[in-house]
Amino acid sequence: MNSILIFHDNSCSSSILIKKIVENTFSEIVIEDKTKVKIFSPAVLESFIKEEEIHEHNIFGNQLQSIKTLSGGEQKKALLQYLIHEQPEILLLDNPFDHLDAQSQQELHHTLKDISTKVQLVLLLSRKKDIPDFMTKKYLANNNKLSAYKEFSKSTFVNDSITIPKPIEAQHYNDTYLIQCKEISVSYGNKHILKNINWNIKPGEFWQLTGPNGSGKTTLLSMITGDNVKGYGQELYLFGHKKGSGESVWELKKNIGYFTTNLTQQFTGRYTAIEMIIGGFFDAVGLYNKPTEVQLKIASQWLSVMGLENFEKTYFKELSLGYQRMIMIARAMVKHPLLLILDEPTTGLDEDNVRILVNFINKIAAESTTAILYVSHRKEEGLTPKYHFTLSPSENGSTGKIH
Numbered sequence: 001m002n003s004i005l006i007f008h009d010n011s012c013s014s015s016i017l018i019k020k021i022v023e024n025t026f027s028e029i030v031i032e033d034k035t036k037v038k039i040f041s042p043a044v045l046e047s048f049i050k051e052e053e054i055h056e057h058n059i060f061g062n063q064l065q066s067i068k069t070l071s072g073g074e075q076k077k078a079l080l081q082y083l084i085h086e087q088p089e090i091l092l093l094d095n096p097f098d099h100l101d102a103q104s105q106q107e108l109h110h111t112l113k114d115i116s117t118k119v120q121l122v123l124l125l126s127r128k129k130d131i132p133d134f135m136t137k138k139y140l141a142n143n144n145k146l147s148a149y150k151e152f153s154k155s156t157f158v159n160d161s162i163t164i165p166k167p168i169e170a171q172h173y174n175d176t177y178l179i180q181c182k183e184i185s186v187s188y189g190n191k192h193i194l195k196n197i198n199w200n201i202k203p204g205e206f207w208q209l210t211g212p213n214g215s216g217k218t219t220l221l222s223m224i225t226g227d228n229v230k231g232y233g234q235e236l237y238l239f240g241h242k243k244g245s246g247e248s249v250w251e252l253k254k255n256i257g258y259f260t261t262n263l264t265q266q267f268t269g270r271y272t273a274i275e276m277i278i279g280g281f282f283d284a285v286g287l288y289n290k291p292t293e294v295q296l297k298i299a300s301q302w303l304s305v306m307g308l309e310n311f312e313k314t315y316f317k318e319l320s321l322g323y324q325r326m327i328m329i330a331r332a333m334v335k336h337p338l339l340l341i342l343d344e345p346t347t348g349l350d351e352d353n354v355r356i357l358v359n360f361i362n363k364i365a366a367e368s369t370t371a372i373l374y375v376s377h378r379k380e381e382g383l384t385p386k387y388h389f390t391l392s393p394s395e396n397g398s399t400g401k402i403h
């Protein structure tokens with residue numbers, strides 16, 4: 001049985017590639033019966049989550065938890081199991097190793113190798129290190145066409161000769177800590193997620209939060225952003241206020257710049273690159289008042305720092321995924337919040353775009369007084385966080401360690 005690799009960079013959309021494969025556009029992959037094809041992709045996962053919400057039934061057979069409440073890694077594992085159980089003839093997988101911790105990646109590698117004798121695999125990947133050794137045919141997708149696979153590298157960098165723009169108004173913060181977690185614990189019913197977490201974040205510090213899939217990274221983040229009701233009654237101090245002491249959500253949120261990959265997908269309107277950055281001054285989804293000269297100047301300087309000055313008027317949606325991510329981070333940074341949270345920002349990016357993004361984040365850390373919290377299950381090569389907070393799962397909930 002053939003196992004086919006389709007390697008693509010971020011100039012090729014994986015959803016378009018999947019559509020073309022299913023429609024038999026490529027002579028290299030022939031699908032005789034579409035009903036025998038199963039697709040593993042974020043869009044399919046999203047459709048199952050919606051279906052489960054509308055029909056209130058449990059698709060993956062987990063009677064205790066809905067798909068929505070599973071962690072990102074758990075969702076991917078459950079989806080794969082479900083699809084394999086359906087006994088497809090062809091299994092099409094869109095970057096399945098993304099968002100999985102090292103052990104889960106290894107397990108997935110073994111699972112795919114095992115089923116590759118019975119099922120034809122078509123694997124869409126963007127990172128070279130994810131390519132399994134058992135692929136029998138390898139192609140490179142370029143401009144949505146397939147050619148023989150070869151290694152390639154582009155080189156684009158952020159502009160190191162320009163510093164990031166200063167905020168219009170500098171933030172003054174007098175407390176020693178931005179965030180203080182004292183003995184924080186979280187459980188859902190009998191399921192213990194976090195156990196006695198002690199963690200302080202000071203202004204300007206650069207942290208990476210790591211931990212395997214399901215260890216509670218997202219849960220801990222939701223405590224820090226004030227979004228988790230389980231924070232009430234605990235020794236949780238956010239920007240100098242104890243959680244639940246009457247602080248307004250607005251006051252809390254204005255201190256935080258937040259980036260998640262989902263956020264990028266939410267912008268469906270036709271906004272240009274510069275409009276997207278300017279939106280950061282107004283905390284609005286694209287619709288804003290007329291920008292001032294200073295705001296325009298700052299936004300255009302951010303574009304120059306990213307090496308994107310020629311894309312000012314380009315529609316955001318037409319930019320590569322890597323550029324879209326950088327613009328969303330610049331948007332979160334225009335006001336230099338006290339804390340910038342970057343939740344798995346490299347998911348779905350090819351190696352070149354990862355390098356550029358990492359370079360950009362290091363630059364923000366070096367040239368601003370904003371504290372950065374970078375969340376990822378994997379160590380990103382070249383990223384320079386000063387501190388690591390690692391969650392280690394146990395029966396009683398994950399414990400945290402600083403190193």
Ligand SMILES: Nc1ncnc2c1ncn2[C@@H]1O[C@H](COP(=O)(O)OP(=O)(O)OP(=O)(O)O)[C@@H](O)[C@H]1O
Binds near residue numbers: 065073215216217219
């Ligand atoms: N409402 C809920 N009910 C039951 N369990 C929940 C609920 N919400 C989250 N969990 C569980 O809490 C655990 C931690 O989830 P969380 O999303 O914080 O993990 P994570 O470290 O971010 O994982 P990943 O790397 O896979 O994204 C998971 O096992 C998840 O299933």
